[in-house]
Every structure is written in C-alpha cells, then in structure tokens.
Amino acid sequence: MASSSFSIRIPCSSANIGPGFDVIGLALTLYLEVHVTIDSSPSSLEKKHPLNCVITYENLSGSKEQISLDPEVNLITRVALYVLRCHDQRAFPANTHVHIKNPIPLGRGLGTSGTAVVAGVVLGNEIGKLGLTKARLLDYCLMIERHPDNVAASLFGGFVGTYLSDLKPEDMARIEIPLSEVLPEPAGGIDTGKQPPNPPVGIGHCTKFPWAKEIKAIAIIPDFVVPTANARDVLPKQYTRADVVFNLQRVALLPIALGASPPDPDMIYLAMQDRVHQPYRQTLIPGLLEILQSMTPTTQPGLLGICLSGAGPTILALATENFEEIAEKITSRFAERGIECQWKLLELAQEGTIVEHH
Numbered sequence: 001m002a003s004s005s006f007s008i009r010i011p012c013s014s015a016n017i018g019p020g021f022d023v024i025g026l027a028l029t030l031y032l033e034v035h036v037t038i039d040s041s042p043s044s045l046e047k048k049h050p051l052n053c054v055i056t057y058e059n060l061s062g063s064k065e066q067i068s069l070d071p072e073v074n075l076i077t078r079v080a081l082y083v084l085r086c087h088d089q090r091a092f093p094a095n096t097h098v099h100i101k102n103p104i105p106l107g108r109g110l111g112t113s114g115t116a117v118v119a120g121v122v123l124g125n126e127i128g129k130l131g132l133t134k135a136r137l138l139d140y141c142l143m144i145e146r147h148p149d150n151v152a153a154s155l156f157g158g159f160v161g162t163y164l165s166d167l168k169p170e171d172m173a174r175i176e177i178p179l180s181e182v183l184p185e186p187a188g189g190i191d192t193g194k195q196p197p198n199p200p201v202g203i204g205h206c207t208k209f210p211w212a213k214e215i216k217a218i219a220i221i222p223d224f225v226v227p228t229a230n231a232r233d234v235l236p237k238q239y240t241r242a243d244v245v246f247n248l249q250r251v252a253l254l255p256i257a258l259g260a261s262p263p264d265p266d267m268i269y270l271a272m273q274d275r276v277h278q279p280y281r282q283t284l285i286p287g288l289l290e291i292l293q294s295m296t297p298t299t300q301p302g303l304l305g306i307c308l309s310g311a312g313p314t315i316l317a318l319a320t321e322n323f324e325e326i327a328e329k330i331t332s333r334f335a336e337r338g339i340e341c342q343w344k345l346l347e348l349a350q351e352g353t354i355v356e357h358h
C-alpha cells in the first residue's frame, strides 16, 4: 500500500451554560478538521523529522492567533504521541502529514483546547490502530484536560452532563500527576523510553440530554483571548452555601428547560443564572455582568438565555428568532468599550467526533 489517509472532524463546544460550571457542555456546528496522510511509498521513506510528522495549518477562524507547527509542541500531535507511547509506539509512521483546518477562534471560550485534545487522542487511536472505545478515549482526554465539559461534548456531541468518578486513592494519585509528566514538553525531547502513565479506567462519564429543536446558539466572539488557565485562577477556592444552593437550584432545571419543546423563555432565562464563575470572570472581560443583564426574554423577543461561553470571553445567547438583532445588541455593548466582535449563528452538533477513512 503506497499511502493511506483519513480525516477527523471535531465539533467545538460551549461549556458551563450558566450554572453548570465544569459539568454541562454543548457541542456546536463549527468543526476542527484534521486531515492525515501517511505516505509509505519507497520514494518518500527518508526521515524528515525525528517524529516522522509534518504539520500544516489553515487558519479559517477570522482571528490572528497561530498554533505551533512543531509536532513536539503542537497540542494535537503531543496528545497523539502520549496515546501512542502508552501503547509502546514511540513515533508516527514514516511520512505522516497532519493538515489542520481550524475555523474556531483560539482561546475565546469555544473549547479549542478541548477540540485539539480530542483530535490528538483520536489521531493516536487511528494511527496506532488501537481500537479504543469512546469511553476509553474520554479517559485519555481527561488525563490532559481535567474538566470534562468541553472534551465530552466534542467527543460525544449533543447537549451533555458530565462528571468525574470518585476514584480509589491509588487511581486519584494516577490522575493527579503533573501534566508535564503526561505530556512531556517537547514531546520527543525527554523521550527516555519510559512508559507514560496510562489513565485509570472510567475517570469521567457523560450523559446526553434532550435538546429542543427550536433552540439555536448565537456566539458573540470578542477580539481578545482569555486563556482558560487565567480564567480559572480568578475563581475563589471556597463559596458560600447560598451561592452553591443558588447554582444547584438552577442546574437541576437546565436540562429540563432546554429539552422542552416549545421552549419556555422565562424558565430557560432563570435556569441559566450563575454565581459560581461568571461574577469573578468580569475582571477579565470588561462589562461582562452588564452585558449578561442587558436583555431578558421580556425586553428582547426571541431571546431564551444568555451566559459566558466556557471561560470566555465569548458570550452565548440561546434564542429562537431575531438572531441578528440579539447579536448586534451584544456586539454594540462591546464596541462601547472599544472591543470588536465577530458573531456566528450555530446549532447543536448532535454527532460528536467523526473519523472517515478515504
């Protein structure tokens, strides 16, 4: 066989949806694509890179951020190598070409790191012919991105609720090892031949909720990056009982509210309120709370609810109509603060990650 090729398509995600911090995720119809070619014809067998891999990148996101094309640094290929090395495979097959097409703006709260982690785990599974189940792929993803809401939505698709298992102490120790040991950086640099730690089985789980067909998602994407790590650093370590109960009351309503057809705007608006992460993240996102409070289903027909998407700065408005009007009102609030935005009308991506062999 001279060459083989396959592609992986991964939907982006919006995590939290108000009160569901680190729990709820939505897969949305904007897709990272990874096209892989392995050319094993004799003429192309000379080694070009110690890891046998060349990366090319098409930035289709409308924003300027770039990713590393070095397979020892790029998140997708580092993750794939982690999975391969857990299975005694040290490099990619000779002449592997990974072409990444990315229309999702990086670091904006649309789960790009989650899509890259899922892409890497699935890439490792395909290249190594490992035959891992989706549940096992999730374990590998969770060794790298420790909050399950983005990766589970991107892997399984749909509107999901996720949780981490209450693991035995020895398994907790295995998932709490520093990320640098799971993903040595650079990936090839400290290849001592040592086996990286395998994930415990069943670290995390995901359940799909029904989704009312009328509901669409408007993503208003400001032109600045909020790295997720920074947005997690501003959160408190402890919460008052009142704030925890406030979120529990709303998160219990959220799956029912977003699954009921026709949707009840007042119930959805209430079910999307949060006191656990949004109030603290306004220090990173100018005007966040004012924007979130700037419209309700009563003042804006068609609106169902509004929240920060993931760790931000993207705002997610769920709506049934008047999409452009809603997007423009939110965009103009950011414009008053000198911040430009692009916006996209997206739908729920029911199917998760798909692999196609050519």
Ligand SMILES: Nc1ncnc2c1ncn2[C@@H]1O[C@H](COP(=O)(O)OP(=O)(O)OP(=O)(O)O)[C@@H](O)[C@H]1O
Pocket (backbone or CB within 6 Å): 013, 015, 032, 067, 068, 074, 075, 076, 100, 102, 105, 106, 107, 108, 109, 110, 111, 112, 113, 114, 116, 150, 226, 227, 228, 229, 309, 310, 311, 312
């Ligand atoms: N396609 C990709 N290939 C390689 N690396 C990527 C890719 N997509 C994202 N990354 C890495 O992930 C980083 C962004 O991750 P971060 O968690 O900060 O934001 P996000 O995932 O877009 O937002 P959120 O987690 O709030 O939804 C990028 O800066 C880049 O390092």
Ligand SMILES: N[C@@H](CCO)C(=O)O
Pocket (backbone or CB within 6 Å): 015, 016, 021, 022, 023, 109, 111, 147, 149, 150, 228, 231, 232, 277, 309, 310, 311
């Ligand atoms: N639940 C995570 C999602 C990050 O996309 C957070 O809000 O930090």
